[in-house]
Amino acid sequence: MTEAPSPTNPAPKVVGNKPGSNVLDDALARVRALDPALAVTLAREVDAIREGRKFGLVFEKHLPESVRLPEHPVKRGVKVVRRDSVHGGQEQTWRVLKVVSAGIERLAYLADVEEPVPVADLVVVRDFGEPVYPGLKPIHRIERGQPNVPCHVVINGENYHALQALKMTHRKAIDLIYIDPPYNTGNQSWIYSDRYIADQDVFKHSKWLSFMERRLTFARDLLKDTGIILVAIGDEEHHRLRMLMDQVFGPQNFIANIVWQGSGKNDARYTAGGVDYMLAYARDESTLAENEVRWRVVKPGIDLALETAKKAWEESGHDPSEATKIYRAALRPLRNVLGPAVFRYDQIDDQGRVFQAGDLSSPSPRENLRYDLHHPKTGKPVRMPANGWRLDPDAMEERLKDNRILFGPDETTTPRIKRLLVDQAVQVPYATFTTPRMPGSKRLEAILGDKRFPFPKDHEVLMRWFSAIAPSDAVILDFFGGSGSTTEAVARLNAEDGGTRQSILVTNNEVGAKDSKALRAAGCSPGDPEWEARGVCRYVTQPRITTVVTGTRPDGSIYSNGLSATVEFFDLTYLDPDRVSRARDFEAIAPLLWMQAGAIGRCISKEPSEGWALSDRYAVLVDVDASESFVAAMSALQKPPPLVFVVTDSPSDFEDVTGRLPRGIRTYRLYESYLRNFEINVEAAQ
Ligand SMILES: C[S@@+](CC[C@H](N)C(=O)[O-])C[C@H]1O[C@@H](n2cnc3c(N)ncnc32)[C@H](O)[C@@H]1O
Incomplete structure (x- = not known):
């Protein structure tokens, strides 16, 4: 029985039940007025429900994913799938009961299958959750970098396992993770447990979330305390991903929702579309704040502006007003390329410096900022702004010596200050930017000669963000590497600013939907050399990175002068503990030790x-x-x-x-x- 609350018997403390804070609380307050005892009972029940309810992302967990181990022997006890199966995953696996020899063929007896199956038609699989032993097998090396600078690493393999291996070698060692995972468009763009996830799949969102949650949780442990993760995403999963990121990284570590407006469609019904996002989270925002970390980007077009000014200065014969005239005329057609932050700097002074005139008055009144400043010609104190000067007397003296104070004709005009373009070369990055997406695809096509990969990211956009976020000796990880835009961005950034950033790229060797259909029709299956040669890592990532770094395309034609960088390509392998010798074990893990160092x-x-x-x-x-x-x-x-x-x-x-x-x-x-x-x-x- 419940007693009615009274001054001597107050209502029990109800968790989170703030009267009037929502519709339910309002209703409870009204019930309380009519029947206090009933209100107490109801409040207790409501609070119990509230405490048990999880706010945030609630989704069906999907288990397990699986991985094929084509190099592992088919033997008694292992789990197998048919080599040519499209689906793989849990429902298509069988346990091998025994293996027998029949002439030159070997046959496997499978649980629940009457007829034996040729071993050659089977491949061993492991579900996620069963132990595997990863190793790295060197595949290819390009050596053009300085010997004391870290090599870029490209790993062809399942990122779930690569991340776990990195957890042993790179725990709290990564400065920046950038990933561009499948967007789950339902457009044959994403394979889950060996199957393309279709638009009609009722579990398509929860499967994607399960897939991402597993990987993001591992990724979090790789970040330094000052580390950042940047995840590219489209409209399909943006809102769910943000909730998932809140869950994995903590809402307090949310940094930005970066919006990339590409070219939209003019004939669209509602909005032009063409928007892509990047969600940025810190491993620990409070550490960034403690370390006074600030993101800055070079103002777009600054180099072009300075070059144009230099030409105008020379052309004018070092006459500041003539140089300014020539410079302004040259700037006009560049307006859109330069952006307002650079365009505003449109004067050249008597030392050939590009500047903009700025306010010299203090934003707030302070006694030490109120002092006499004398006009250089009349010798009289110039008119002081109401709040005093922006600079204290010492700083003012320095600017006067450097000819940075712009006086009027006499003391009646308040002077201004020259803001030099070279001193204002960086700005805080805007979370919204507009850049067409086409150049990324066009450049990749120019390297490979044909269209082999849909929607690579523009490495120039990546360079801009990487340089803003990560230090010049950063370790940058991308575990949905695709065509290798991240490696190109990092290598080019180093070439531009002399940095020693290292990229670690993981991508699988997935074959695109169209190619895989054609290969199956030709009788090929995953693991066959013809199949693997068409996978993204072999067919796109490796030739792209090799061309960018060496400057020579796979067909021998010249693409560029190349870059100073060393890149090591590995296959992620799975060792069979029953089969390998100690020496071979060491060989397989040796690259992991080298990476850790x-x-x-x-x-x-x-x-x-x-x-x-x-x-x-x-x-x-x-x-x-x-x-x-x-x-x-x-x-x-x-x-x-x-x-x-x-x-x-x-x-x-x-x-x-x-x-x-x-x-x-x-x-x-x-x-x-x-x-x-x-x-x-x-x-x-x-
Ligand atoms: C959207 S693309 C990334 C494109 C990349 N940012 C670029 O500019 O080329 C995603 C890539 O992740 C790869 N991928 C998908 N699932 C993977 C997994 N489980 N392990 C490793 N790579 C995976 C796919 O092969 C695909 O190439």
């Missing part, structure tokens, strides 16, 4: 027979019995490598070795069974 210089690619090996950047001790000579070698170096991997199962051996190393070296323990270090996928995919 910064991907600079030589990779220690073979298990060293003498028990240890050193490079400039890292060292590996694989046999603790050789620790004496290892420690001696490290101690003899003036600049020992800053990172050491010690292979031992024994924590005390590890302590012993690391205690004898020179100070200031980061140490990392690896299990003797190398694969165990990189056993991934076991975290239950949510």
